[in-house]
Every structure is written in structure tokens, then in C-alpha cells.
Amino acid sequence: MSKRAALRDLVRRALGRTSPVVAPVVVPAATVTTASAMAPVTVNVTAGDLWAVRAACAPDGRLKLINHWATWCGGCVEELPDLVRLHHDFGDRVDFVSVAWEAFSVHDDVGQAVAAVEGTCRELGVAWPNVVFDGTPEELFSGLELPDDKIPQTAVLDPSGRVVFVHVGPVTYADLAPLLRG
Secondary structure (H helix, E strand, C coil): CCCHHHHHHHHHHHHCCCCCCCCCCCCCEEEEEEEECCCCEEECCEEHHHHHHHHCCCCCCEEEEEECCCCCCCCCHHHHHHHCCCCCCCCEEEEEEECCCCCHHHCHHHHHHHHHHHHHHHHHCCCCCEEEEEECCCHHHHHHCCCCCCCCEEECCCCCEEEEEECCCCCCHHHHHHHHHH
């Protein structure tokens, strides 16, 4: 068994999951209407390696909110309505991006992981880019120098890329609105 396969098995056992993770799949964006009927949104979900995740999270001269989540994480799904509301209220001046840990467990392939994330985004009105990470947990944790290996996890970067807020666990509108208001 390869080192990568052994690590995936270790993570799956720790999470109580047994599904393998395989090659990336890109799903094109689709226009949908949210269940909450706030407004039509574009669901943008792709699979990507560490380089794709780094590119999505790179500073770009604006505040950036980065949320790590998965559909199988109860706290992650619980916080999404607050994040949708934050995006609605502050998306004109704050960039949002999510990194989905979906492929770490549950699904037989990355295509299934992307489909699960796309379905949840469609259902809850998540209109910002989501990258389903298709590598190993170890690659993500070390490659992004994450403060914790748990989700949900949310960070806010200032326009230069400096981390100004980190929260592990479900985040609320009240936690972030004052910071995003500036």
C-alpha cells in the first residue's frame, strides 16, 4: 500500500468513513434559484489540487473570507445560511471562497464529492467559488499551514493576505459582520 493510500485509510478510519478518493473532475457552473428565493445564483464548484486551492485563496487586494467545510459535517452545513447572508450583505466588497473537504471521505470518487457539494450549494444558495480538494488531508494541512485539522474552519484575510480572523467551529453572522463592515 502506498504512503498516500495509507494516509487516506487512516483519515477515513478516524472519520468513520470507508470510501476511496480518486481523480479530479470539473463540474461547470450552473444557474439555479435558491430555496430561500433570495436571488438566482451561480453555483461554482470545481475539483482541484493544492495549487488550485492556493490560487483560490490568494490575496487579491480585497478582504477574503475562506471557509473550509464538507456536506457530511453537521456544523458546516449549520453555518452555511449565515455565510450566505454575509455574502449577500458584503459580497460586493469581500471575496468569498470555500474549500470543501468532501473528498476526504464519504464518496467513492471526486465526481461524487463535487456533485454532493454542488447539490448543497444549490439548495442553500451558496454563490461563491467552492474548490473540492482532491489531495490528501496531509497535503492540505501542511500546504496551507492550517491552524487546525477540523472543520468548519473560517479565516478572513486582509487585502495583503494577512490573516485577521480565524475561527474553528460553526461561525455566525454576528461573529463576522462587524469585521466585514470594516
